[in-house]
Amino acid sequence: MTAAATPYLIGVDLGGTRIKVLALSEDGSERERRVAGSDGPDWAARVRSLVDDLHARHGPSLGIGIAAPGLADPTGRCIAHMPGRLPGLEGLDWTGHLASPRPVPVLNDAQAALLGEVWRGAAVGQRNVLLVTLGTGVGGAVMCDGHLLRGHLGRAGHVGHITLDASGPPDIVRTPGSLEDAVGNHTLGARSSGRYHDTAALATDVVRGLPLAVDLWTRMVRDLAAGLVSLINVVDPEVILLGGGISQAGDTLLRPLALALDQVEWRPAGRCVRLATTRLGDVSGAYGAARQAQLLLSSPIS
């Protein structure tokens, strides 16, 4: 026990391939980071072991929060719905599993990432924020009027599953012609007749000006802009944070996207939504989980 006198929080992000556990000071500065694989049946024991280890080294934490894939239960104590991956996650009560003296809040990973970005990332102090993660699929989360939206089943913010083509084919959750299928990497092979399989290669060819790449990119940007204005008109953010692999294209994405939004965004009294990329990278979920635990310290209702 080396620093028992300094209070700290623990944020856990449970990913499909990795477990990230962060010890954070109350102001959100990082004190220690531990990473392990999440494969195999004993992933839950591994999380417990990483948390126990931090407690042994730093003394008891103020609180622990969990970010995980799937839909969190309304009680916020477990993931209620996550078919297919991380066997045993559904219904696992984290307060009991980690033997925590305080309730351990559980958030959907994208919702946690948004909370992390608002705490210490690209949207510090803002109250109306839309996060859109552009990767294999398209995910996200919404903060509106300072409130992180969870919804009836914990599903709020699944912004990839909005339609861009009502007569299009169903996506993984049956949304016709969805934003996820129009923009996510998982359809890039099909959209490019097999020419591209990851956005980094595509973005490189866009910068080079290759016509096929530019065409694909232009269509993707147009579709993304249509999706973003739909979301703008429903949840009215001040800023949209773009995360995920595709957002690493930076200005190659942001510049044409801003031009596309110039054409389709509703701008009352000329006011437009700010675009930015996320800042915390792949630890945003762990930050948000720790932040949620911190918020619980001052209020039993988060």
Add this chain to the structure above:
Amino acid sequence: MTAAATPYLIGVDLGGTRIKVLALSEDGSERERRVAGSDGPDWAARVRSLVDDLHARHGPSLGIGIAAPGLADPTGRCIAHMPGRLPGLEGLDWTGHLASPRPVPVLNDAQAALLGEVWRGAAVGQRNVLLVTLGTGVGGAVMCDGHLLRGHLGRAGHVGHITLDASGPPDIVRTPGSLEDAVGNHTLGARSSGRYHDTAALATDVVRGLPLAVDLWTRMVRDLAAGLVSLINVVDPEVILLGGGISQAGDTLLRPLALALDQVEWRPAGRCVRLATTRLGDVSGAYGAARQAQLLLSSPIS
């Protein structure tokens, strides 16, 4: 002054053609209703006069709330943005205009209607509610986790302005191929090659089985279902309330809509969103305005 001893609230709904002013008991039961036209330049004086009249007859109210078209200011004291109609509404401070000793909250009319339905209408006690009004245009509002969404510019819940066709023509706020243009009455003439101009006539012919009417209705229902699942996946309601003239078709709308949702709705663990029609009709906004005033009595932050 006939009933000064009984506390009551005043809800004002300021519409494009009518002003509705309700005196409501604290439990939401209606004590008196006054209606006047909202045409002409003196509509604001008319609201003041109706309110003064209720005060003269019933004694001072506990609080007054206003529902009005346009985007409410973040302070909730005025409508900040409402071009074109009701000259003088933008920026009018209602607390001052009505000489109220307490702040008079101002809500967007659809947001107020949702609050009214949650208080005394079709969604009493529910915390995750989506209102979609299907009339000349398509509007709505969202309550998520018990919180009525307003957003950065007060625009949250403009659910008619989501895209159903990213390559479609722009609607009134530039959304490409919007739900409003696919479903709202204002495009029915164009969609039916001039055959229909109001949904009541169309619905009658749907019941009769006329092929053109059935085709138009089927497409409208499919488009509406695609829009609703987009919204379900973003704000995760427990119930969707359908209001406006088109919703008066009742089961002629609800039955095929439920079947269409069977095809496209994401139903985690088999759970589906309930569909219902609104109950308070054209006074839902006044109810919600009064309710907002009531909520302010117990908390300065609503």
